[in-house]
Amino acid sequence: MKYVYWAVQCKTPRCTQVHYAREIGEITKHPLTHYLLESDNLPSEFHYQCGKCGTTHSYTPADMVAVESPRLSGLQQWW
Numbered sequence: 068m069k070y071v072y073w074a075v076q077c078k079t080p081r082c083t084q085v086h087y088a089r090e091i092g093e094i095t096k097h098p099l100t101h102y103l104l105e106s107d108n109l110p111s112e113f114h115y116q117c118g119k120c121g122t123t124h125s126y127t128p129a130d131m132v133a134v135e136s137p138r139l140s141g142l143q144q145w146w
């Protein structure tokens with residue numbers, strides 16, 4: 068079973084680490100660009116320290132993209 072998540076990519080140049088922000092659920096829409104971020108209860112800015120390069124960047128909902136992944140256990144959701 069494939070799942071879809073809201074995620075951002077680390078903003079450090081050459082660090083391609085993907086940070087998973089929130090589970091959307093099982094994939095039901097294709098392509099993934101059909102997923103729309105609902106603005107209700109959504110913070111306008113997030114800060115997250117990259118586990119790969121160690122840098123903390125700020126991210127906004129505009130940085131979020133829907134990405135496919137096997138289900139992630141223990142995900143700390145951003146909102």
Ligand SMILES: [Zn+2]
Nearest residue numbers: 077082117120
């Ligand atoms: Zn990074």
